[in-house]
Amino acid sequence: MxxxxxxxxxxxxxxxxxxxxxxxxxxxxxxxxxxxxxxxxxxxxxxxxxxxxAALGTHLLVVLPGKAETAGGAAGMLIGATARDLTLDDAAAILRSSRVTKIAPVVVGTGNASWRQRQREITVLGTTFEMLDVQHWRMQLGQFLPQIDMDVSSPVCVMGNGVRHEFFDGANPIGEWLRIGDTRCRVIGVLAQAGVTGPFDTDELVILPVASAQALFNAAGVFRILAEAVSRESMPAAQRDIIEIITARHQGEEDITVVTQDAVLxxxxxxxxxxxxxxxxxxxxxxxxxxxxxxxxxxxxxxxxxxxxxxxxxxxxxxxxxxxxxxxxxxxxxxxxxxxxxxxxxxxxxxxxxxxxxxxxxxxxxxxxxxxxxxxxxxxxxxxxxxxxxxxxxxxxxxxxx
Amino acid sequence: MMRLEQVCRDFQVGDQVVHALDHVDLVIQAGEYISVMGPSGSGKSTLLNLLGLLDRPTSGTYWLSDKDVSALGDSELAEQRQRNIGFIFQSFHLLPRLSALENVELPLVLAGAPPKERRARAREVLDAVGLSARLDHRPDQLSGGERQRVAIGRAIVMRPGVLLADEPTGNLDSKSGDEVIEIIEQLNRDGISLLVVTHDPDIGGRARRHLVMHDGRIVGDERTGLQ
Known part of the structure; x- marks a missing residue:
């Protein structure tokens, strides 16, 4: 047939x-x-x-102290094998790479914040003015951290929207003095509500200049360094640059981990x-x-x-x-x-x-x-x-x- | 051209073995006109199925055109059927969705003939059975006699040597039945061997050779007329 x-x-x-x-x-x-x-x-x-x-910025590199050998387990947390701290000088050095446009060192800790009779435990973030661009945050009131050198402290702070409501209700907090631990700082801005972006809940933060935060927590190092690459394509090269620069500064020991948002993505x-x-x-x-x-x-x-x-x-x-x-x-x-x-x-x-x-x-x-x-x-x-x-x-x- | 030697066909019915054909010897020459008669269950249809290669003998040998066909496989049997044998059934067995022309074409389709050639051949054959005006009618638009004529056309379209008819007039009135018999007798006169299984003594009597079967055996084999 x-x-x-x-x-x-x-x-x-x-x-x-x-x-x-x-x-x-x-x-x-x-x-x-x-x-x-x-x-x-x-x-x-x-x-x-x-x-x-991708809209949040995919050019972001996060530099952590310590070498993550395997997935899971915080890097450099093993007793006796504590990695060398990242410092503000390291952060400044990273900027020497032509493939990195902006950097923002980050120090994180908790402190006791108070204003008049109100007080609460609060997450304190120490960073620089460039953080605003790096994280694509927006301001609701006032301005972000001043454009000063990283190692200069200044008695000012910026707060998240949630913190503002808890301390000041609807009132304008700009110009008020907030006490954090032993220091006092003047409120200069409030972040627009954004919820959780990246690792931080911006609504529940108080942000200080990085040197002030280091002084507050009596810490010499930084928690991590955020770096923005020139373009998405240059990210692998930027990553290599950062590792090279820090390794050179740390006597040839590669003791950092660079995470890209690409990996998260x-x-x-x-x-x-x-x-x-x-x-x-x-x-x-x-x-x-x-x-x-x-x-x-x-x-x-x-x-x-x-x-x-x-x-x-x-x-x-x-x-x-x-x-x-x-x-x-x-x-x-x-x-x-x-x-x-x-x-x-x-x-x-x-x-x-x-x-x-x-x-x-x-x-x-x-x-x-x-x-x-x-x-x-x-x-x-x-x-x-x-x-x-x-x-x-x-x-x-x-x-x-x- | 067809020769049966000691052919048996047994059926298992429950725990009993029925001998539908019991050591049958039969020789059929080319061009013969044979009727097969006998009571129901005497083995007439089994003989017809066996000669038509629809069934295989339990034992014994069947020679078709000097070829032993009793032990062929399915596809060889199908080929032999296609080339040598035309069937006419009591209930016509036309495909209802096909026109008269397409029904007649069917064997040529199965044989893989090119469309042009088979169309021409089918027209020719329908012309021969007097249905040239009914080519595009479907079976349900045709009378019983016309349907059987389409079936005859289909049976002879491959130009087989043998025409096997099982009660060809069983579902027809006497006038249509006579027409059908006329047609197949004419085909026989043109050279095809014709074997008709029937209950009807009038139709059986018209053949030149009469086989009578009883309990799976051929008990009568007479020749009459111009032999």
């Missing part, structure tokens, strides 16, 4: 039972559409989150990629169910068409030809179903994009290809059993309709 005759005959029997055919197509289409929609949601969420992260990327794959996998199960449905329906079709199969055999059809005929029919059903499902799924993602323009819901190409592939393969595999039963029918029994 010619190939196009086989496909023509298979197509004719698909058309002959419109209800059966449309039910099957629907089942397969739902499976494929589910894969498209769910992966579109996963992929949309991934792009949304990484996009938001790629972690998110990986997590969301896995979620998308998992969603796609769950949806693919529905394709398997559709495959079993194909098998059932094809088995019914074989028993409905027993006499026809007997006749084809009497007219000289071989077992392999009957097999091919029924498998072709199953593959046709799954291909049409898959195409229908792709159409429905993409219409669905289009509708979601229209309803939620903020998120770019779009199924990845690999997911669509995989959905179609699985649909067709399951049609093929689950079509073989019924087709084989048809091919093996005894012609005499089949002609008699038994």
């Amino acid at each position: 010619r190939a196009n005759d086989t496909s023509r005959l298979a197509f004719q029997s698909i058309r002959r039972y419109p209800l059966r055919t449309s039910m099957l197509l629907l089942a397969i289409a739902i499976g494929v559409a589910a894969v498209v929609l769910l992966t579109a949601v996963g992929e949309g969420a991934r792009r949304y989150v990484t996009g938001e992260f 790629s972690t998110f990327d990986t997590i969301f990629g896995m979620i998308t794959t998992a969603l796609g996998g769950i949806a693919a199960v529905s394709l398997l169910v559709a495959g079993i449905l194909i098998m059932n329906v094809m088995l019914v079709a074989v028993s409905q068409r027993t006499q026809e199969i007997g006749l084809l055999k009497a007219l000289g059809a071989k077992q392999t030809e009957i097999l091919l005929l029924f498998v072709t029919e199953a593959v046709y059903l799954s291909v049409f179903g898959a195409v229908l499902g792709l159409t429905l799924g993409n219409a669905g993602t289009f509708a979601m994009r229209t309803l939620f323009p903020a998120i770019d819901f779009r199924a990845p190409t690999w997911a669509m290809a995989a959905a179609v592939f699985i649909a067709v393969i399951s049609g093929l595999l689950f079509g073989i059993l019924p087709a084989n039963r048809a091919a093996r029918l005894d012609p005499v029994q089949a002609l008699a309709g038994r």
Whole structure:
């Protein structure tokens, strides 16, 4: 039998039972559409989150004291192996790299803050004026830290929005004197509410010039140094520069760790990629169910068409030809179903994009290809059993309709 | 051209073995016109199925055109059926979704003939059975007699040497039945071997050779007419 005759005959029997055919197509289409929609949601969420992260500045490098040998476990926290502290001079040295545009040293500690009768334990962040740009913070009131040298202390502070409300309620805090530990500082600005950005909850911070904070905590080193690279592409080079500079300053010992926000970003990327794959996998199960449905329906079709199969055999059809005929029919059903499902799924993602323009819901190409592939393969595999039963029918029994 | 030697066909019915054919010897020459008669269950249909290669003997040998076909595999059997044998059934067995022309074309489709050639051949054959005006009608638009004529067309479109008819007039009124018999007798006169299984003594009587079967054996084999 010619190939196009086989496909023509298979197509004719698909058309002959419109209800059966449309039910099957629907089942397969739902499976494929589910894969498209769910992966579109996963992929949309991934792009949304990484996009938001990228907006925070992806050129950021974080320099930590101590060498992180393995994941987990704070670097340099082992007793007897305490790393050399990073100092303000180290921070200034980093700026010598042509690939670093800005740096902001960070000192963190907790202190007891008070204003009149109110007092509370508070997180104190010591840094420089460049922190505002590096972290993309915005001011609500007043101004950020003054542009002074890193090693110069100044009795001023900037506070987060949450701290301001706790101490001053709705009143204007600018110009008030806040007591932190043994020192006093004048409030010169309030940060706009931003929630948790990076490692800090900005709403719950009081920010001092880095030298003041070092004096407050009686610390010579800094907690970490934030550095902004010239561009995203120059980040690996900037990372090498920083390690080189600090290693040279630390008598040839490489005792720092440089973390890029890229690493954080790629972690998110990986997590969301896995979620998308998992969603796609769950949806693919529905394709398997559709495959079993194909098998059932094809088995019914074989028993409905027993006499026809007997006749084809009497007219000289071989077992392999009957097999091919029924498998072709199953593959046709799954291909049409898959195409229908792709159409429905993409219409669905289009509708979601229209309803939620903020998120770019779009199924990845690999997911669509995989959905179609699985649909067709399951049609093929689950079509073989019924087709084989048809091919093996005894012609005499089949002609008699038994 | 067909020769059965000591052919048996046993069926297992429950725990009992039924001998549908019991050591049958039969020789059929090219161009013969044979009727097979006998009571139900005498083995007529089994003989027909076996001669038509739809069934295989339990024991014994079947020679078709000097070739032992009793132990062929499925695809060789299918090929032999396709080339040598035309079937006519009591209930026509036309495919309802196909037109008369397409039904007749079906054996050529299975044989892989090119579309142009098979269309021409199918038209020719339908012309021969007097249905040139009904090419595009589907079976449900045709009368019983016309349907059987389409089936005859389909049986002879591959130009087989043998036409096997199982109660060809069983579902027809006597007028259509006579027409159908006329057609297949004409085909026989043109050279095809014809074997008709029937209950009807009038139709059986028209053959030149009469086989009578009983309990799986051929108990009568007479020749009449111009032999």
